[in-house]
Amino acid sequence: MNATTNQPVRLGVNIDHVATLRQVRGTEYPSPLEAALVCENAGADGITVHLREDRRHIQDADVYALRERLRIPLNLEMACAPEILGIALDVKPTEVCLVPERREELTTEGGLDVKGRREAVFETVQTLQAAGIVVSLFVEADPDQLTLSAESGATYIELHTGHFCDLDGAAAQAELARLIRGAELAHELGLKVNAGHGINLNNIGAIMQIPHLDTLNIGHSIVARAVMIGMSAAVEEMRTAIQAGPQND
Numbered sequence: 001m002n003a004t005t006n007q008p009v010r011l012g013v014n015i016d017h018v019a020t021l022r023q024v025r026g027t028e029y030p031s032p033l034e035a036a037l038v039c040e041n042a043g044a045d046g047i048t049v050h051l052r053e054d055r056r057h058i059q060d061a062d063v064y065a066l067r068e069r070l071r072i073p074l075n076l077e078m079a080c081a082p083e084i085l086g087i088a089l090d091v092k093p094t095e096v097c098l099v100p101e102r103r104e105e106l107t108t109e110g111g112l113d114v115k116g117r118r119e120a121v122f123e124t125v126q127t128l129q130a131a132g133i134v135v136s137l138f139v140e141a142d143p144d145q146l147t148l149s150a151e152s153g154a155t156y157i158e159l160h161t162g163h164f165c166d167l168d169g170a171a172a173q174a175e176l177a178r179l180i181r182g183a184e185l186a187h188e189l190g191l192k193v194n195a196g197h198g199i200n201l202n203n204i205g206a207i208m209q210i211p212h213l214d215t216l217n218i219g220h221s222i223v224a225r226a227v228m229i230g231m232s233a234a235v236e237e238m239r240t241a242i243q244a245g246p247q248n249d
Contacts, residue, residue: 008243009208009213009214009215009216009242010046010214010216011044011045011046011215011235011238011242012044012045012046012047012048012073012194012196012215012216012218013039013044013046013047013048013217013218013222014047014049014050014196014219015032015035015036015047015048015049016049016050017057017223017224018030018032019057019058019062020056022057023057032049032062032066033065033066033069035223035231036069037069037070038231038235039232040070040071040072041232042233042236042239043235043236043239044235044239045073045215046074046095046215047070047072047073047074047075048074048075048217048219049062049063049066049074049075050076050077051063051076051078051084051087052079052101053079053081053083053084063076063087063091067091067092067093073093074095075093075097075217076088076093076095076096077096077097077098077099078096078097078098078099079098079099079101080098080117080120080121081101088128088133089127089128089131089133092132095135095156096134096135096136097136097156097194098112098121098135098136098137098154099112100112100113100138110160110163111139111140111145111160112137112138112145114137114139114145114152115148118148122151122153125152125154126153129153129155134155134156135153136154136155136157136158136194137149137152137156137158138158138160138196139157139159140160141159141179141182142182143182146182146191149186149191150186150189150191154191155191155192156191156193156194156214157186157194158194158196158217159179159182159186159193159194159196160196161179161195161196161198161199161207162197162198163175164176164179164206164207165197165198165200166198172206176206176209176210179195179210180209180210180211183211186212187211192214193210193211193212193213194213194217195210195213195215195216195217196217196219198221200218200221201237201238204216204242205241205245205246208242208244209247216242222235222238225237
């Protein structure tokens, strides 16, 4: 449950790494669409995919197929790139989350620099919202970035939880406190709050201490767990952990 409103926190499942497994061998399987439908039937509240410019995992056809078949919301992660923007405007996912992107990174390394890319971010937000697409910005819990996120007109921010998930001890507690302050400020600014990156069963209890949470977007740990126990069970297991609510270390 949400730590402040007692409303259920939603689970968005990122299926990028189902596509990673497919692409590494150049086969037609495993199917991201099939995985998404399994997640949907297991109780996921939404599906997230990142259509990268280098197409390292999710492909254009995956996005179109997901939009056609899913009954739950589709959240498309994307950079502020004209080519990907054009696809988003054609597909019209339920939500777009603008993220930073570097070709050489293994995974997203930090939050979007709204301050440094103000013009591009603001223009992309306005274009997407004019098309009826809800927009989220994947950002650090930094007051300047959060304030500019609100000024951009975005509906949501998604707090980057990756740093917290990589830390332990006092450093982790300090980062969690920063995330909590960030969520509180975002709420005060009128933004809805999502969170994601690096979340797994070991840290979900602490993540649930973040107030005002709407949705947690979780991918790698669920797909990794699915290798051991199956996708349905992995989704249900994470949903149960979310429903257990905040846990102190």
